[in-house]
Amino acid sequence: MDKKFKTRILARIQHLFEEAENIKNKNPELAKRYITLVRKLSLKAKIKIPLELKRRFCRHCYAYFIPGKNYTVRTTGKTITYTCKSCGKWMRFGY
């Protein structure tokens, strides 16, 4: 896999996140579809989704997080826990 290809896929991924961000309130289902697509692209091209973007969706059901709506955030000393209200599962990140 050449570098140019990966750069292009990454740009595509970032674009999909932007689109998801734009329509998340109007159409959460479509946002979810974009995230599913991001997931597929990243697997196919073996690209890691940047951490900052990874925190914007549920890795279990791919729901795009809408602040104050479909997820809750809890911080403890060293970690942040995101609980997804769509599927009830959680993910934990370190600082």
Ligand SMILES: [Zn+2]
């Ligand atoms: Zn979920």
